[in-house]
Amino acid sequence: MxxxxxxxxxxxxxxxxxxxxxxxxxxxxxxxxxxxxxxxxxxxxxxxxxxxxxxxxxxxxxxxxxxxxxxxxxxxxxxxxxxxxxxxxxxxxxxxxxxxxxxxxxxxxxxxxxxxxxxxxxxxxxxxxxxxxxxxxxxxxxxxxxxxxxxxxxxxxxxxxxxxxxxxxxxxxxxxxxxxxxxxxxxxxxxxxxHARNELPFVAALKDTYLTRALSALHAEPGRDWTVEGLADIAGLSRARFAARFQKYVGKGPIAYLTEWRMLKATQWLRHTDKPIKVIASKLGYGSEQSFSRAFSQHYTDSPRRYRASAHS
Incomplete structure (x- = not known):
C-alpha cells in the first residue's frame, strides 16, 4: 500500500x-x-x-x-x-x-x-x-x-x-x-x-523505514483489529520504541491515528458512494452499525446518516 x-x-x-x-x-x-x-x-x-x-x-x-x-x-x-x-x-x-x-x-x-x-x-x-x-x-x-x-x-x-x-x-x-x-x-x-526535514514530522514519517512498514499495513487494512504490538512487530521494533517513534513523528499514538483514518475513510464513502452504512462499518472494523455510529458521532458530533444527508443536500 x-x-x-x-x-x-x-x-x-x-x-x-x-x-x-x-x-x-x-x-x-x-x-x-x-x-x-x-x-x-x-x-x-x-x-x-x-x-x-x-x-x-x-x-x-x-x-x-x-x-x-x-x-x-x-x-x-x-x-x-x-x-x-x-x-x-x-x-x-x-x-x-x-x-x-x-x-x-x-x-x-x-x-x-x-x-x-x-x-x-x-x-x-x-x-x-x-x-x-x-x-x-x-x-x-x-x-x-x-x-x-x-x-x-x-x-x-x-x-x-x-x-x-x-x-x-x-x-x-x-x-x-x-x-x-x-x-x-x-x-x-x-x-x-x-526533501523531508525534522520540522515536517509526518512527511518524515513516510520516509522512515520502520514507520512506513506499519503505516502501509494500517492503510492497506484499516478494518483489521490492529494492536500496538501487532504494528510494532510489522515495523520491526519493540512495542515501546515503536509507540514512542510513532508519537514523535505522527503526533498521536498508533490506535488514535487508526481511528482518525477510519473516520476519514468513512466520510469519503458516505459522501461519494452509496455503500450501506453497515457495509462501511464492517470494512472499517466495527462489529455493528451501532458501534460504528457511536464512534462516528463522537468524532464528528453527527451520525453517519445525518452526515451523508447533509453532504448530499
Missing amino acids: NVFNDIVDTLRVRGTLYFRTQFAAPWSVLVPAYGNVARFHLVTGGHCWVRIEGLSDAIHIEEGDMIMIPRGSQHVLSDTPDRVPVEVDTVVKQSGFDGHGALVYSAADDPTPAGGSMLICGHLEFDNGLGHPLLTDLPPYLLIRTRDTMNHLWIADTLRFIVNETHHEMQGADAVVNRLSEILYIQLARACLD
Whole structure:
C-alpha cells in the first residue's frame, strides 16, 4: 500500500480557478483565511510581494514563479511589501469583474503601467478539511522559482500549460487548469516528501523505514483489529520504541491515528458512494452499525446518516 497515494485519494483534491489579474501600481489585495483549501498564485507578468499571516518576512515573487499556501492562511498580495491592502471582495466589486477575462485593478485614478502585475489565482479544496497531518505538517508556503524549474521540467511544462490555457480562454480551459493545479499540488507535496526535514514530522514519517512498514499495513487494512504490538512487530521494533517513534513523528499514538483514518475513510464513502452504512462499518472494523455510529458521532458530533444527508443536500 502506497500511504501517500491513499491519503491524497482520500482527501480528494479539487482545483478551482478564480481569475487572472492585471494589477497596476499602486495595488494591494487581502485574501482572507479559508479552511480546507490551498491557495495558489502564479505570476505571468511583472512581480508581486506576498505577506502570509504569522510570518514576519514578505516573499518576493517574479514572472514565472508560483506560490502555494497549503493551509489557506490569510495573506496579502501587493506591489510593495508594506502597502495597506484592500479586501479581495472589495477589489472584485470595484473592478467590475464579471467572471470573464482578466480582473483589472489599481488603487490609483491614474495607475502606473510600469508597476503592472499579472497573476493566475486559484485554490485547491480538500474533503474533510485539515484533519490529516500530511496537510497540517506542510510548511506555511510552497514556492517554485523560475530559476529552479530547469531541474524540474515537469514544473516548467505544467506552468506553461496553465498560462497558455488561461490566456487563450479556450473552451474547457478552466477545467484543464483546475486538473493541472491538482497535479501540481500533488507533485509539490511529493517534493516535500523527497526533501523531508525534522520540522515536517509526518512527511518524515513516510520516509522512515520502520514507520512506513506499519503505516502501509494500517492503510492497506484499516478494518483489521490492529494492536500496538501487532504494528510494532510489522515495523520491526519493540512495542515501546515503536509507540514512542510513532508519537514523535505522527503526533498521536498508533490506535488514535487508526481511528482518525477510519473516520476519514468513512466520510469519503458516505459522501461519494452509496455503500450501506453497515457495509462501511464492517470494512472499517466495527462489529455493528451501532458501534460504528457511536464512534462516528463522537468524532464528528453527527451520525453517519445525518452526515451523508447533509453532504448530499
